[in-house]
Amino acid sequence: MPDHKTVIITGANRGIGLELARHYAAEGWAVIGVCRQSSSELEEVAARMIDGVDVTTDAGIRKLTEELAGQPIDLLINNAGLLQDEKLGSIDFDSIRTQMEINAYAPLRVAEALVSQIPSGGKIANITSRMGSIADNDSGGRYGYRASKAALNAFGKSLAMDLKPRGIAVAQLHPGYVQTRMVNFGGLITPEESAKGLAARIEGLSLENTGSFWHSNGEELPW
Template sequence: MKTAVITGANRGIGLSLSQQLAAKGWDIIAICRSESEEIEAVAGMVISGIDVTNPDDIEQIKKIIGDQQVDLLVNNAGLLRNEELGNIDYDSLREQFEVNALSPLRVTEALIPNMVEGSKIANITSRMGSMTDNDSGGRYGYRASKAALNAIGKSLAEDLKGKGIAVAQLHPGWVQTRMVDFNGLISPEDSTAGLIDRIEELNLSNTGGFWHTNGEVLPW
């Protein structure tokens, strides 16, 4: 049985990924701030009370997982805030960078020793991190932090290629989750089905790419 570690797994996209991967026979290690009955029902292990921006919590994840093999890491935990030019909260921007960009790197670095040739990393990013695609402005912290995550993911893809580990940056679409007050255009279930397809297609020949859940290659 293959093992997937998923951050932000207690609700939204993380929960849906956990449910659909579990239905495909994966063992799920769910990492989250707080547990939910839904994630407990499908995960083999729930590591709750975790703040992915806290190095001590990352060490706790490492200790709990131990030497268990990780076949898939999904860096899904994220934070979306809005800023208006002229009234920007820079502490909020820093927090978004910590959650959206630095934390996936922290988690990945911690779990690389658990990965083997053929393991995969999926960073749940956003097309809002695309500079080419930005025609509406705003969302300074979210856009910049997701662009940073894309850059980090591309570097990881290059650095881990020699270990046989492939990395993808995946945009889930505008999903009906709490993050956007459920105003999205696509359900978590439909988004997740596409994300899993992209993960299954991921290999060393296409590592480092930036894809929409529907398979479209997105511009940087």
């Protein structure tokens, strides 16, 4: 990839976000990592870090836009996320609200704040989950996570439609069941494998398939 290409990755300090940062840095992109708390691993690969950013708050979004003022963005990856569990009979609605803020509202906040800096030909990738698929839900539970990812999918689809005339493509991408701290490292694939698949889906994203919902392995997922 040309050296001038710039990717913004939220939640880039660990897990899938960190592996995406490593992948794009190795491909010659200028990686800007956005996170609440940086990591030495991210410092090794990022061209620039913007830490201390809580993307669920007005202040966090304001800091982000101030730090990125005038910066063209070729690719925005909304990766920051939170998985918690709620069971019927003891549902914690504060937990659901928190997941909605982080998993759904924050990516929309970031996209709205930065979209004016994404040129025609640019892309937005929302890291969602197949658990946000209503058609695919055959096990129940996880009320907040499922609902927040379904909301993110709806936001992403609307973004895709609104931004298509501006030449910006948007995808909703499921990373797979990945061995990260979020699932106590009990996943089926490594973060490296996930990042490679996600990058391939992003590479294949175009205005023709904008708004689609994909597994990192290339499978198109049901809504």
